[in-house]
Amino acid sequence: xxxxxxxxxxxxxxxKHKQGSSSCGCGKTSGGCNSHKEPNTELSEEEFFDAAVxxxxxxxxxxxxxxxxxxxxxxxxxxxxxxxxxxxxxxxAVNTSCSFLAGDESKEKAQIDWExxxxxxxxxxxxxxxxxxxxxxxxxxxxxxxxxISMSSTNAEDDVxxxxxxxxxxxxxxMDCVNACVEENNQDRNSQMQYIRIHEMEDGKGFNFNExxxxxxxxxxxEGHFYMGTQCFxxxxxxxxxxxxxxATWREDDGLVVIDYDWCVGCRYCMAAxxxxxRRFNWSKPEVPESEINKNQHYLGNRLRKKGVxxxxxxxxxxxxxxxxxxxxxxCPTGARIFGNLLDPNSTIRWVLENxxxxxxxxxxxxxxxxxxxxx
Amino acid sequence: MNKCIIYKISIILCVVLCFSxxxxxxxxxxxxxxxxxxxxxxxxxxxxxxxxxxxxINTIEVTENDxxxxxPERKGEIKSYSCTExxxxxxxxxxxxxxxxxxxDIKLSHADKMTMNCVTCHNGNDMDFLxxxxxxxxxxxASHLLCSQCxxxxxxxxxxxxxxxxxxxxxxxxxxxxxxxxxxxxxPGFESKWPERYNTQKINERK
Numbered sequence: 001x002x003x004x005x006x007x008x009x010x011x012x013x014x015x016k017h018k019q020g021s022s023s024c025g026c027g028k029t030s031g032g033c034n035s036h037k038e039p040n041t042e043l044s045e046e047e048f049f050d051a052a053v054x055x056x057x058x059x060x061x062x063x064x065x066x067x068x069x070x071x072x073x074x075x076x077x078x079x080x081x082x083x084x085x086x087x088x089x090x091x092x093a094v095n096t097s098c099s100f101l102a103g104d105e106s107k108e109k110a111q112i113d114w115e116x117x118x119x120x121x122x123x124x125x126x127x128x129x130x131x132x133x134x135x136x137x138x139x140x141x142x143x144x145x146x147x148x149i150s151m152s153s154t155n156a157e158d159d160v161x162x163x164x165x166x167x168x169x170x171x172x173x174x175m176d177c178v179n180a181c182v183e184e185n186n187q188d189r190n191s192q193m194q195y196i197r198i199h200e201m202e203d204g205k206g207f208n209f210n211e212x213x214x215x216x217x218x219x220x221x222x223e224g225h226f227y228m229g230t231q232c233f234x235x236x237x238x239x240x241x242x243x244x245x246x247x248a249t250w251r252e253d254d255g256l257v258v259i260d261y262d263w264c265v266g267c268r269y270c271m272a273a274x275x276x277x278x279r280r281f282n283w284s285k286p287e288v289p290e291s292e293i294n295k296n297q298h299y300l301g302n303r304l305r306k307k308g309v310x311x312x313x314x315x316x317x318x319x320x321x322x323x324x325x326x327x328x329x330x331x332c333p334t335g336a337r338i339f340g341n342l343l344d345p346n347s348t349i350r351w352v353l354e355n356x357x358x359x360x361x362x363x364x365x366x367x368x369x370x371x372x373x374x375x376x
Numbered sequence: 377m378n379k380c381i382i383y384k385i386s387i388i389l390c391v392v393l394c395f396s397x398x399x400x401x402x403x404x405x406x407x408x409x410x411x412x413x414x415x416x417x418x419x420x421x422x423x424x425x426x427x428x429x430x431x432x433i434n435t436i437e438v439t440e441n442d443x444x445x446x447x448p449e450r451k452g453e454i455k456s457y458s459c460t461e462x463x464x465x466x467x468x469x470x471x472x473x474x475x476x477x478x479x480x481d482i483k484l485s486h487a488d489k490m491t492m493n494c495v496t497c498h499n500g501n502d503m504d505f506l507x508x509x510x511x512x513x514x515x516x517x518a519s520h521l522l523c524s525q526c527x528x529x530x531x532x533x534x535x536x537x538x539x540x541x542x543x544x545x546x547x548x549x550x551x552x553x554x555x556x557x558x559x560x561x562x563x564p565g566f567e568s569k570w571p572e573r574y575n576t577q578k579i580n581e582r583k
Contacts, residue, residue, distance in 0.1 A: 157422050157423065157424055158422065159415075159419055159420060159421065159422050160422055160424070161411075161412065161415065163412075165538075167538070170539075172566060172568075173571060174569060174571060174572060175571040175572045175573045176572050178572065178573050179572045179573050182573075190577075191577055192575050192576065192577035192578065194573075194575060214578075215574070215575050215578045215579065216571065217570070217571060217574040218570070219568050219569065219570055220568060220569065220570070220571055221568060236408040236411065237408075320546070321424075322424075323424040323425060323426055323428070323429065323545045323546070323547040324429060324544055324545055324546070325542060325544060325545060325546050329541075329542075329546075330544065332541070333558070333566075334566065335539060335540045335541040335553075335558065338537065338538065338542075339542075339546050340537075340542075340546040341422070341546065341547070342412045342416070343412065343415050343416040343419050344416065344419060344421075344422075344548065345416050345419060346548070346550075347537075347546070347548075347550075348536065348537025348538070348542060348546075348550065348552075349537075349546075350412075350416075351443075351536035351537050351538065352536070352537065352538045353409075353412075355536055355538065356533075356538055368407060368408040370408060374538070376529070376530075376533065376539075
């Protein structure tokens, strides 16, 4: 073993000391990268420059981007060296933000960002970890805006399974529910994202979504039309959950299908998998005027989202887990929306299921939505 | 001997298949309705209660169709109850006298004149109570009994919870709006209006 074959990594910039053939900078063990000259040969400045360019990009001149990234022969050791180097750079950045020159607040901000960056999936967190991340998010918001929000991490309650019923005979298409939903859930005002769609359908044509209008603007109810709303149905067998490659969405024990916005990678598989158009994607950074922000938030619910993540109706988890009706139910002036605990035999939702003729959309898909429609 | 073993194995296989085929993933129910049925058998109630949300309203308990729930108290909400504070004399006398006019804003649009008029629900000689079709007294707090004389279907749906609205909370104890909280008894129909919202962005996206 030569003396140059060190066990640690040292940057060998512009040094004439050549490394042994087994640890060439390009990661090749053969002489293919042209960086291997006879030892003890003095190089002119020009020769050295050419050799250095060859050594660094060599093969990449005739490789496309994919091959450049993936078709690299690299030993385990050099891979670790590179990883270490990039980690050192990252640590340097953190060190800068944590240096004594920076204020306490920016240090705290950086600390929070760091911990948030490397936190786990909410689904796998225990109660302390959930509380910790919620506290961090509240503190972070306070540091950034000076405003205090309250965020909950309330878990699903035993003996609760949320269900929803929608009375098609009653809905008049007023869209009070849509308004209430947008305000409650801090949805992006620029893209006018809406979880709820109210479909105006022609009498006598049944549920014809192809011809239905979900963005009407005229006096309602219109002659010869009926109205029905769709949103996330919180399927008991949700296809959106099955397709998520990172398990950023799941069904909670009380039946709510939720998303960890910080774990979502924005691939939109779930959007494609949902047969009901229940999911929405943030193409741009969601913006809500400060005065309109609903400060009563839940980690899995209406907390402020970021660009590039999925979101959807959560049956207002921040309200429903506290015992309140979702905002749409509360806002509906016609009583077309009924919400409750499916496991409580005395609940109103159970009465509807047992006494009215209920049906669900696309029941044959086996998605088992917990959202029933009925008529008077 | 060999046949016997084969039979036994096939029977066991059949049993296993029968029990496993109806399972949804790793759960033991075929459908959500089965799940609801099974899991609600030993329902013990939850810690979530509506009490904090209905605290601020005055409620009274009613039991209709064997279902007991709360409705908002009504008399306290009527501005000039009790009615006899003004209606000290029978209505016919008051109409003849040169008294200050009242109730000019009431527009009656409830069924047609052939079917209903003021005295279908009000008793001119006893204005503090409503009256049933047969002339029995009905308290203002139990006005749903008056409505239910004709609107039986809506009434039954309301007692179960399919018609009308819960107040703020889905949790027990149940508090529901009563008929007159949503419907003006004199003009009970809902007016048509413009939608609360129009999504201009959606128009652009679909161009």
